[in-house]
Amino acid sequence: MEIPSVVIDRLPLYARVLDNLEQEGQTVVSSQELGIRLNVTPAQIRKDLSYFGRFGKQGRGYNVSRLLEELRRILGLDHQWRMALVGVGRLGRAILGYEGFMPQGFKLVAAFDSDEATIGQELGEIRIDDVANLETVLEEQPVDIGIVAVTAEEAQSVIDALVGCGIRSILNYAPIAAHVPRDVQLRRIDPVLALQSMTYYLKHRQKSPSLTG
Amino acid sequence: MEIPSVVIDRLPLYARVLDNLEQEGQTVVSSQELGIRLNVTPAQIRKDLSYFGRFGKQGRGYNVSRLLEELRRILGLDHQWRMALVGVGRLGRAILGYEGFMPQGFKLVAAFDSDEATIGQELGEIRIDDVANLETVLEEQPVDIGIVAVTAEEAQSVIDALVGCGIRSILNYAPIAAHVPRDVQLRRIDPVLALQSMTYYLKHRQKSPSLTG
DNA sequence: ATCTGTGAAGCACTTCACAGCG
DNA sequence: CGCTGTGAAGTGCTTCACAGAT
Numbered sequence: 001m002e003i004p005s006v007v008i009d010r011l012p013l014y015a016r017v018l019d020n021l022e023q024e025g026q027t028v029v030s031s032q033e034l035g036i037r038l039n040v041t042p043a044q045i046r047k048d049l050s051y052f053g054r055f056g057k058q059g060r061g062y063n064v065s066r067l068l069e070e071l072r073r074i075l076g077l078d079h080q081w082r083m084a085l086v087g088v089g090r091l092g093r094a095i096l097g098y099e100g101f102m103p104q105g106f107k108l109v110a111a112f113d114s115d116e117a118t119i120g121q122e123l124g125e126i127r128i129d130d131v132a133n134l135e136t137v138l139e140e141q142p143v144d145i146g147i148v149a150v151t152a153e154e155a156q157s158v159i160d161a162l163v164g165c166g167i168r169s170i171l172n173y174a175p176i177a178a179h180v181p182r183d184v185q186l187r188r189i190d191p192v193l194a195l196q197s198m199t200y201y202l203k204h205r206q207k208s209p210s211l212t213g
Numbered sequence: 214m215e216i217p218s219v220v221i222d223r224l225p226l227y228a229r230v231l232d233n234l235e236q237e238g239q240t241v242v243s244s245q246e247l248g249i250r251l252n253v254t255p256a257q258i259r260k261d262l263s264y265f266g267r268f269g270k271q272g273r274g275y276n277v278s279r280l281l282e283e284l285r286r287i288l289g290l291d292h293q294w295r296m297a298l299v300g301v302g303r304l305g306r307a308i309l310g311y312e313g314f315m316p317q318g319f320k321l322v323a324a325f326d327s328d329e330a331t332i333g334q335e336l337g338e339i340r341i342d343d344v345a346n347l348e349t350v351l352e353e354q355p356v357d358i359g360i361v362a363v364t365a366e367e368a369q370s371v372i373d374a375l376v377g378c379g380i381r382s383i384l385n386y387a388p389i390a391a392h393v394p395r396d397v398q399l400r401r402i403d404p405v406l407a408l409q410s411m412t413y414y415l416k417h418r419q420k421s422p423s424l425t426g
Numbered sequence: 427a428t429c430t431g432t433g434a435a436g437c438a439c440t441t442c443a444c445a446g447c448g
Numbered sequence: 449c450g451c452t453g454t455g456a457a458g459t460g461c462t463t464c465a466c467a468g469a470t
Contacts, residue, residue, distance in 0.1 A: 008413045011409075011413070012409035013390065013406065015409070016388065075413050076416035090310050090311055094304075094306075094310065095307075095404070097303050097307065098303055098307060101404060103405050105412075145408065168414070169412070171407055171408060175229065177226065177250065177251045187407040189402060191314060191384060192314065192316050193229075194384055195384060196224075196290060196316065197222050197225050197288070198382040199289035199290060199292070199294055199318075199382070200221045200287065200288050201381070201398050202289060202294070202357055202382055203292070
């Protein structure tokens with residue numbers, strides 16, 4: 001069965017709240033309570049989870065630790081994933097520097113830049129390589145996920161290079177609509193688009209769609 | 214007529230490509246060509262634009278400058294919008310430091326932090342205020358948009374304070390599902406969720422299983 | 427000949443509502 | 449009872465397909 005991608009996108013959200021609940025010492029939770037915490041309807045949570053199995057107990061709810069573990073397994077968060085950063089300028093350093101960014105299970109194993117002065121610098125335990133050597137370096141040291149933090153102009157060719165290396169998941173911070181093959185996951189982080197669509201509602205005073213932040 | 218929020222979300226994307234086209238000197242564009250550049254179907258582009266008027270010429274396409282101007286007007290990008298940043302730690306500085314972030318028409322006019330050492334520092338032409346004074350400062354100097362770059366723990370109370378000041382658009386970088394009234398726009402920038410959902414596809418569509426973990 | 431604008435059809439996601447179990 | 453799991457109904461977005469304009 002093909003699971004809707006919107007469902008997959010919500011699973012990390014559920015996992016995060018379950019993590020919070022576990023740390024608060026709560027052992028059982030209902031879809032209603034999860035829904036309140038996440039601004040999601042209880043029916044949607046139950047439906048989403050039902051794609052993967054029957055994790056709840058009727059009359060009681062879900063065991064927090066059990067459900068969290070299941071979600072981590074489903075999402076592959078019980079693996080270690082290797083990432084490469086391309087573009088170690090201001091933006092790239094900011095992404096890494098923000099300590100909350102690198103979650104459990106994700107590890108940076110390579111970094112690339114095109115700037116002479118940047119190449120050769122150390123980034124934690126990693127040496128910054130010339131982006132021209134991207135293919136050869138990633139052949140030796142394969143990665144699962146590429147993070148693109150170069151300029152809009154360079155982004156598409158960097159993404160092409162990553163795809164050429166067999167990478168099938170890319171997180172793109174460059175403000176372009178990049179092209180990738182169907183089997184490659186591409187997510188865009190683009191705060192400017194968010195700002196520019198919010199102004200519509202500021203101008204038009206329209207009722208907002210129900211959103212969760 | 215109530216315009217679907219997914220449509221509003223795509224308009225800045227269209228505007229960006231039209232901006233590129235204008236700079237390339239192209240004067241006319243078809244929905245087909247826009248669609249190719251954006252990975253969107255031509256029908257969707259035409260449908261989206263039809264919510265707002267009839268901007269094209271049959272047999273020719275759209276005038277690039279004209280359509281760009283219309284979209285800017287619709288989105289309110291012909292206004293000047295004032296923003297406040299709450300949280301001037303690593304993340305907050307990174308957001309501002311990345312020069313591509315602050316687009317035309319958006320201006321930072323206030324910044325807040327809770328850290329003694331940070332309060333009083335200059336940020337461009339702005340003095341960083343104590344977040345405890347948020348209400349009073351924003352009463353004197355009202356803003357349209359709030360940018361939240363504080364920790365997960367502080368985020369909800371900061372968002373409540375912003376909402377209390379009458380702010381109706383918030384860009385939230387903290388990894389929480391915040392609660393706001395229906396008439397407040399809240400957008401979340403959460404790269405970790407993006408990473409954690411991509412791993413699902415890595416795990417489930419991978420040809421050879423990952424050896425790590 | 428080409429490309430827009432748009433009702434209608436199609437598709438996908440969400441919500442309902444209730445059987446069933448603890 | 450309370451709460452899950454789930455077919456069915458409902459809703460909303462996307463795509464089709466073609467009349468109409470240049």
